[in-house]
Amino acid sequence: MQIGFIGLGNLGLPIAENLLQQHAGMFVYNRTGSKTKPLEEKGAKACHSIKELALACDVVFTIVSNDAAITGITEGENGIAANLKQGGIHVSMSTILPSTSEALFAYHQQYNNNYIACPVAGRPEAARARKLNFMVSGANEIINSIKPLLNDAGAAGIWEYGDKPGSSNVAKLCTNYMIAAALQSMSEGISLAQKSGIDEKQWMQMITSTLFNCGIYINYGNIVLNKAFQPAAFSLELGLKDATLIKQQADATGANMPLATLIQREYKELLDKGYGDYDWRALGLSIQ
Amino acid sequence: MQIGFIGLGNLGLPIAENLLQQHAGMFVYNRTGSKTKPLEEKGAKACHSIKELALACDVVFTIVSNDAAITGITEGENGIAANLKQGGIHVSMSTILPSTSEALFAYHQQYNNNYIACPVAGRPEAARARKLNFMVSGANEIINSIKPLLNDAGAAGIWEYGDKPGSSNVAKLCTNYMIAAALQSMSEGISLAQKSGIDEKQWMQMITSTLFNCGIYINYGNIVLNKAFQPAAFSLELGLKDATLIKQQADATGANMPLATLIQREYKELLDKGYGDYDWRALGLSIQ
Numbered sequence: 240m241q242i243g244f245i246g247l248g249n250l251g252l253p254i255a256e257n258l259l260q261q262h263a264g265m266f267v268y269n270r271t272g273s274k275t276k277p278l279e280e281k282g283a284k285a286c287h288s289i290k291e292l293a294l295a296c297d298v299v300f301t302i303v304s305n306d307a308a309i310t311g312i313t314e315g316e317n318g319i320a321a322n323l324k325q326g327g328i329h330v331s332m333s334t335i336l337p338s339t340s341e342a343l344f345a346y347h348q349q350y351n352n353n354y355i356a357c358p359v360a361g362r363p364e365a366a367r368a369r370k371l372n373f374m375v376s377g378a379n380e381i382i383n384s385i386k387p388l389l390n391d392a393g394a395a396g397i398w399e400y401g402d403k404p405g406s407s408n409v410a411k412l413c414t415n416y417m418i419a420a421a422l423q424s425m426s427e428g429i430s431l432a433q434k435s436g437i438d439e440k441q442w443m444q445m446i447t448s449t450l451f452n453c454g455i456y457i458n459y460g461n462i463v464l465n466k467a468f469q470p471a472a473f474s475l476e477l478g479l480k481d482a483t484l485i486k487q488q489a490d491a492t493g494a495n496m497p498l499a500t501l502i503q504r505e506y507k508e509l510l511d512k513g514y515g516d517y518d519w520r521a522l523g524l525s526i527q
Numbered sequence: 528m529q530i531g532f533i534g535l536g537n538l539g540l541p542i543a544e545n546l547l548q549q550h551a552g553m554f555v556y557n558r559t560g561s562k563t564k565p566l567e568e569k570g571a572k573a574c575h576s577i578k579e580l581a582l583a584c585d586v587v588f589t590i591v592s593n594d595a596a597i598t599g600i601t602e603g604e605n606g607i608a609a610n611l612k613q614g615g616i617h618v619s620m621s622t623i624l625p626s627t628s629e630a631l632f633a634y635h636q637q638y639n640n641n642y643i644a645c646p647v648a649g650r651p652e653a654a655r656a657r658k659l660n661f662m663v664s665g666a667n668e669i670i671n672s673i674k675p676l677l678n679d680a681g682a683a684g685i686w687e688y689g690d691k692p693g694s695s696n697v698a699k700l701c702t703n704y705m706i707a708a709a710l711q712s713m714s715e716g717i718s719l720a721q722k723s724g725i726d727e728k729q730w731m732q733m734i735t736s737t738l739f740n741c742g743i744y745i746n747y748g749n750i751v752l753n754k755a756f757q758p759a760a761f762s763l764e765l766g767l768k769d770a771t772l773i774k775q776q777a778d779a780t781g782a783n784m785p786l787a788t789l790i791q792r793e794y795k796e797l798l799d800k801g802y803g804d805y806d807w808r809a810l811g812l813s814i815q
Binding site: 337360372374396398400403406409413414416417418420421423424427430431432435437438441442445446448449450451453455456485488489492493494495496497498501505526527 | 625
């Protein structure tokens, strides 16, 4: 079975490196060609186009930055779907709209290929530590066939959301919404503590020892407390992209989400102020 | 040392019961007199007025519903301060503004008495399980002298915020803000999951197994998932009271808190819709 990997960004690269350890000779492609170099040195074969890669592969993983990018590399005569080996599998790890996954699934069907939505939760350091969480949706037998590959890619958890292609994208958007909401609330809480004259670190120490004793408040909380927003592993610009997807999904389904609206507005304001290359955990920065 | 307890509401009653186990003969008072009955049966002495109780006591605990109530029972010729034994200690457990604690501290000083702000985190079931968290501020030697009593009252943790009388009230308001923000975000996230057609319980199971693996999302999350908002242990009306204190504190200190503003507005809307006697964990109900 030949494997391909497209998208060697901050998160794509360590996932591809994980796969490469078990799958020497894996095919790789990135829009900026120089990014394939570290993988070639470890035995990967770099391709010069999406088409070249797809023609060589049974399974193609993609992790690109947005809905337009994933649609662009999947569709068309030079895209993944038209060139993947018959019965091939496209595993799409990007955070995108559920409706985009539905459309890509249908597009692949025209070529008798398979599409699995497989958004991933975890930052680059989690990828390197093999502590990623993959959310998957699509045909059950196809999911089962790729599970060993997801373990190779660094899975700590594989969470199955059924055969509706966009279901795992819903789960991912809901999760990113929760993270952003926690970031905004921490930032405001810390600000109130500071401006009221108490030691905000002592207060965070208390809440993360009690009701808020979990990674989002402990680890992300430390970043927010220390304003350690650069370099970005996941940029504020991508944070706004996700906040916009969340809002689009809310609007598409009739979900009333005033806090999601607030988060999108705050991200927009920070981007306008020039913080686009800060980490998305800088969410509350404009209020401080 | 004679101990008194004023305020036998949902949380006051189990705390008083904890104290009574170690301090038979403790004095108790409640505005609605019948509430002292269960404690009298266990050996407490019921008083008919604040003054009567204060005259008998070295240490008085209070847990009443708001700033006006605590000020009303502390000040004046029939209040705690004027009647407490010389050098006595008033331990105020209510969630109130820091500035109210500063004023009560100064008022007690006129009578050579001591005031400790000691807001408490924990619901009635936590009180019965002796898993309360007390935040304390005030004179260090007075805090040290009452610590054994706080342990008797059901402390799992005692968190010291220094000698500025209102500091622990700041910590408590910040904490309640964080809880309300988590409630709002869970409600919106669950709503988006539901309306997008995925199993919201499965999604919550995933996030509470990973980044959100803590009590606020696990325990409070179950309440939100199951809409188990009645009977209220801490009513939505009191939730609005706290949200209003948080907003007042933000305004008083110049903290910019758009999410806190949103929370206050949501509580207000639910109260207007007649949900005042629901538990405050119903916060997101108006958007569902």
